[in-house]
Amino acid sequence: METFSASIWPIATVAGVFLLVLALWLRSSGKNKLARMVYQKKVELFTEAEQRFFRALQEAVANDYLIFSKIRIADIISPKRGSAGQDTVEAFTVIAAQCFDFILLEPNSLTIVCVVMAAEKIDSAKQEKLQTICDAAGLPLAFFNLRNAYAVRKIRDQILQLLQDTPLTFTESYGRIEPHISNLEDIQL
Known part of the structure; x- marks a missing residue:
């Protein structure tokens, strides 16, 4: 039994290292995907x-x-x-x-x-x-x-x-409203 468990440790270690390397590679490939995409700056904003x-x-x-x-x-x-x-x-x-x-x-x-x-x-x-x-x-x-x-x-x-x-319109938090005079009698000329 001891020889079986002693022989499994090297295999488990190799498998663990392999999984760790695989996980790191998968994680970094997502970041590098953007870097691998081709971008270029436009020279002018307008035609x-x-x-x-x-x-x-x-x-x-x-x-x-x-x-x-x-x-x-x-x-x-x-x-x-x-x-x-x-x-x-x-x-x-x-x-x-x-x-x-x-x-x-x-x-x-x-x-x-x-x-x-x-x-x-x-x-x-x-x-x-x-x-x-x-x-x-x-x-x-x-x-x-x-x-x-x-x-x-x-x-x-x-x-x-x-x-x-x-x-003329005024912006309110709930939309736009038209200005209006509610009572013409209150206007002093």
């Missing part, structure tokens, strides 16, 4: 056409607004609180993987003022869907076609007109 538009947009509104770009829609619009669970999931799914091309912010408060989409060819179905989403959120949305050259004044005028035509 040439997007760069031209960005520069024109900067010239048009940079004195009044900060411009951020390529921001996920879900980072600035979310489904309304209190919506049914499935409705919330569906609403989020619609916006989850999409981005706004540009966002205009009020420079002091960093409040989102307007979002801008610019494309060589604007898909009318996508435009309608984005317009519906932005209207529901009370967020002004401007569309521009990418071109070789821009009339900066036209860009500025279109954005200012959009902001003028869009009702």
